[in-house]
Amino acid sequence: MIVNIEIISAEMRREGEKGYVGNTVYRTEGEKSVYEITFMSKNGKDWDYSLHFTEQSGDEDELLRMDELLENDDDVYNQLLDAALEAYPA
Template identity: 55%
Template sequence: MSVVVTEAAMRRDEEGNYVGRTVFSLEGHAASYEITFFSKKGKEWDYSLSFAGESGSEEQFLELDSRLEEDDDLFDQLLDAALDAEG
């Protein structure tokens, strides 16, 4: 399943925490998604997944959310896109 990243950003807030996001689409999914990242030290990451624009299939959304929990490579690819955009 190919991933196309359309936007990515990462910054540090006033307390030094990492806050970032990646907007992406997946092959076979009609909707685009946005994943936001948060980490206090850049080691352990919390994330939140949402639709980037208009809502799409709830089934596909839940499938992707489960996949992010299991597929470290996919998660890391999306996180790396945000980290590479840090500026």
């Protein structure tokens, strides 16, 4: 399944010894909700994430479907992570 992603904003920063923290705000084609995924990594290679709505609370089932998509579709996940990484000031 191909999912079209519209990236609204992205950022990445280093927080001292804690490592890297970044986020990407986005929406998917056909969805009303806007999501924010926050990425966290101590070494800049192994990433954890947290997903939530940005503007207001939405349908929990919608959020669970998006989380499942991120878990199962590496292309979507990597597109969002790459957007945050590209925003990191070199």
